[in-house]
Amino acid sequence: YSDISLIADRTSDPNLYTIHAIEEGKAGEKIENHPITQLLKRPNALMSGSYLLRVIVWWIQLTGNGYIFLSTPKVAQGPVLELWPLSANQVTPMPETLRYSPLTGELVIDYEYINGGVTQILPGENVAHFRLPNPYDYWQGLSPLTGLQLAVRTDFAQARWLDSFFGEDNAIPTSVISVSPDLGDEEFDAVKRDIQSQFGAGRRSAITRAGDMTIELVQHAIAELQVLEGRRFNQAEIDRVYRVPAGIYGDAASGDSRLGAEISLAKNALQPMLNYMAETLSENLAPYWAEQSFEVVAENIIPQERALDLSEYASYSPDRTIKENREKQELDDLVMPEKLKDLQYLIDSVPVRLLDMAMAIIKP
Numbered sequence: 001y002s003d004i005s006l007i008a009d010r011t012s013d014p015n016l017y018t019i020h021a022i023e024e025g026k027a028g029e030k031i032e033n034h035p036i037t038q039l040l041k042r043p044n045a046l047m048s049g050s051y052l053l054r055v056i057v058w059w060i061q062l063t064g065n066g067y068i069f070l071s072t073p074k075v076a077q078g079p080v081l082e083l084w085p086l087s088a089n090q091v092t093p094m095p096e097t098l099r100y101s102p103l104t105g106e107l108v109i110d111y112e113y114i115n116g117g118v119t120q121i122l123p124g125e126n127v128a129h130f131r132l133p134n135p136y137d138y139w140q141g142l143s144p145l146t147g148l149q150l151a152v153r154t155d156f157a158q159a160r161w162l163d164s165f166f167g168e169d170n171a172i173p174t175s176v177i178s179v180s181p182d183l184g185d186e187e188f189d190a191v192k193r194d195i196q197s198q199f200g201a202g203r204r205s206a207i208t209r210a211g212d213m214t215i216e217l218v219q220h221a222i223a224e225l226q227v228l229e230g231r232r233f234n235q236a237e238i239d240r241v242y243r244v245p246a247g248i249y250g251d252a253a254s255g256d257s258r259l260g261a262e263i264s265l266a267k268n269a270l271q272p273m274l275n276y277m278a279e280t281l282s283e284n285l286a287p288y289w290a291e292q293s294f295e296v297v298a299e300n301i302i303p304q305e306r307a308l309d310l311s312e313y314a315s316y317s318p319d320r321t322i323k324e325n326r327e328k329q330e331l332d333d334l335v336m337p338e339k340l341k342d343l344q345y346l347i348d349s350v351p352v353r354l355l356d357m358a359m360a361i362i363k364p
Helices: 002-010 035-041 049-063 144-166 185-198 227-241 255-289 306-319 322-328 338-349 352-362
Strands: 017-023 026-030 065-071 082-086 091-100 107-115 118-122 127-131 175-178 205-208 214-217 294-298
Touching: 002 049, 002 255, 017 035, 017 255, 035 049, 035 082, 035 255, 049 065, 049 082, 049 127, 049 255, 065 255, 091 118, 107 127, 127 255, 144 227, 255 294, 306 322, 306 352, 322 338, 322 352
Parallel strands: 175 205
Antiparallel strands: 017 026, 017 294, 065 082, 065 127, 091 107, 107 118, 175 214
């Protein structure tokens, strides 16, 4: 739950998806206030954009599949008016319906959707299917949890064992309280009630008449059974499959270790999900705006380590010109004053390393 929630929360901001015109085969200038941008922020009357995206990521990470229904006035005819998430466990691809789409002219399949016991056939043009690679089935995605079935079952069994061990029905008491064996039944019952009301509320205690008032604790050898250690191992396996690095939940609270964990999470888990979501949205939404050539682009959220940037700049800047270095730092061009106009070419075309060598030679 925590791994999927982390990934979904970090990738569900609609502002992370922007619309860019396609220029010469690649993303160009950003298009402001595009209808798709508004759709992603307010997909329908009942939910926000972040909720829609979060639900889809949850389904993808749980089942390997996520579905969004594109609501249009007619089948395969725009504009797209609303976006609705579909329950992935109620949708089945129908490869036997393979056909050419009148919207794109390319191959498409339809989907069977069972809702409330009623089966509906959804046209493929109106369904955006997000799926993870599956070597066993081309049409359905493979859940990340597939490779963890044994680990998940083992962890569930261990959790149930711990629950039964500490639960109210456990026959092993946490302590044994002994009172004088000379007490009669009525006196013994009265003492037992007093002890339970004053000290035993919410605790398991065994009270006997074996001797004077004594208390003996019963120790449980949890460490010997290594159940908790086994659950930590299961957690590490699940974290690895979801590519959540060690330390992301607080073990590395600050400094380089925390930054390293954030970079690893963004690079291996978050950015690939964002890129795939953007690519699938483009594939399914762009045909409804055929008069425009554009694509949905995911923002780069991978943290950049400042020390690495400075080291890289220091290594390569001597072989670049002053003009190139200023462009790298997003600074304005350096323009020589009028009296030194003849030296402008040094700024624009001579590497810094050669300028330093020349200055060393001519220095008196």
